[in-house]
Amino acid sequence: MSSNDFLVLKNITKAFGKSVVIDNLDLTIKRGTMVTLLGPSGCGKTTVLRLVAGLESPTSGQIFIDGEDVTKSSIQNRDICIVFQSYALFPHMSIGDNVGYGLRMQGVNAEERKQRVKEALELVDLAGFEDRFVDQISGGQQQRVALARALVLKPKVLLFDEPLSNLDANLRRSMREKIRELQQRLGITSLYVTHDQTEAFAVSDEVIVMHKGKIMQKAPAKELYLRPNSLFLANFMGESSIFAGTLSQGNVNVNGYQFPLANAEQFGLADGECLVGIRPEAVSLKNTGEASQQCQIKSAVYMGNHWEIVAEWGGKDLLVNGKPEDFDPNAQQAYVHLSEQGVFLLAKE
Numbered sequence: 001m002s003s004n005d006f007l008v009l010k011n012i013t014k015a016f017g018k019s020v021v022i023d024n025l026d027l028t029i030k031r032g033t034m035v036t037l038l039g040p041s042g043c044g045k046t047t048v049l050r051l052v053a054g055l056e057s058p059t060s061g062q063i064f065i066d067g068e069d070v071t072k073s074s075i076q077n078r079d080i081c082i083v084f085q086s087y088a089l090f091p092h093m094s095i096g097d098n099v100g101y102g103l104r105m106q107g108v109n110a111e112e113r114k115q116r117v118k119e120a121l122e123l124v125d126l127a128g129f130e131d132r133f134v135d136q137i138s139g140g141q142q143q144r145v146a147l148a149r150a151l152v153l154k155p156k157v158l159l160f161d162e163p164l165s166n167l168d169a170n171l172r173r174s175m176r177e178k179i180r181e182l183q184q185r186l187g188i189t190s191l192y193v194t195h196d197q198t199e200a201f202a203v204s205d206e207v208i209v210m211h212k213g214k215i216m217q218k219a220p221a222k223e224l225y226l227r228p229n230s231l232f233l234a235n236f237m238g239e240s241s242i243f244a245g246t247l248s249q250g251n252v253n254v255n256g257y258q259f260p261l262a263n264a265e266q267f268g269l270a271d272g273e274c275l276v277g278i279r280p281e282a283v284s285l286k287n288t289g290e291a292s293q294q295c296q297i298k299s300a301v302y303m304g305n306h307w308e309i310v311a312e313w314g315g316k317d318l319l320v321n322g323k324p325e326d327f328d329p330n331a332q333q334a335y336v337h338l339s340e341q342g343v344f345l346l347a348k349e
């Protein structure tokens, strides 16, 4: 463990009765970074947060915070805050008292409390809201109060459990930008849980994709997208079409169409048969090409900034993201050209 490994989960397993919900999970978050757990409902995300916070104890395994084994520490001694989907504010208390509640529990005196509450509200752009009540502010503002209530305590680790799920789309975007900005500015080590890919990409240094209590891949967003490590990831993360192909000395062959893939090595495959994943935006449809590149247009839907096209190529569907100026909607057929960015290789199953 390096001194920069701030939150570390080692071989964590959690079973409820006979059902194993978290299966031998290893996870490291570097000091001051934000990592997202992304996965469908029921895959175990909240359970991981509850284990980190000390609301559950693991069946086996260890949890470290800043080098210290906290596996058996109480909730209070872990110095962690969680921001939930439901804001869980006290309706009978003013905003200032809500934000200052944790400080009061810690015995911080009134004067310092007032100052820190003021600063925390400023951080979330709610300066001067101390005397209002919860029912006098909007849902988005309530979630910012919940964030201020966590930030004011200056926790070692900040946990977020789908914090934006109750907000509408516009607010979700501005709130996630706010969370990311504050997390970076204050350098708080954070673990963020969501089932929303856009959110995961927007807020985090690294994304961990979870499935049935296991980690499927952990990487920065761009790498997850450009280099998924399995068919599961390829299908989970964005759209792609998967073809059988071959790799030979940096050249890929699909349906008889051969093209060089300069970054082929990074996929770690030996020459021979493989699977070739093609992201829709890696395809351009042109008027000319070899016979092997010829495809039939099955459908094309205008989406404003692009066409969503399904072409049939070598007997299989190929999803294409067509640029409006390039694509002729009356075309019956076209030729497939691939750009390297957005083509990935996987081992044959």
Ligand SMILES: Nc1ncnc2c1ncn2[C@@H]1O[C@H](COP(=O)(O)OP(=O)(O)O)[C@@H](O)[C@H]1O
Pocket (backbone or CB within 6 Å): 016, 021, 039, 040, 041, 042, 043, 044, 045, 046, 047, 048
């Ligand atoms: N206290 C519990 N007792 C029994 N099963 C639980 C308990 N908490 C969670 N689970 C089960 O663990 C699995 C993962 O739940 P959870 O961590 O809440 O998933 P997520 O947050 O990804 O939706 C689910 O199948 C859920 O039913």
Ligand SMILES: [Mg+2]
Pocket (backbone or CB within 6 Å): 045, 046, 047
């Ligand atoms: Mg959950």
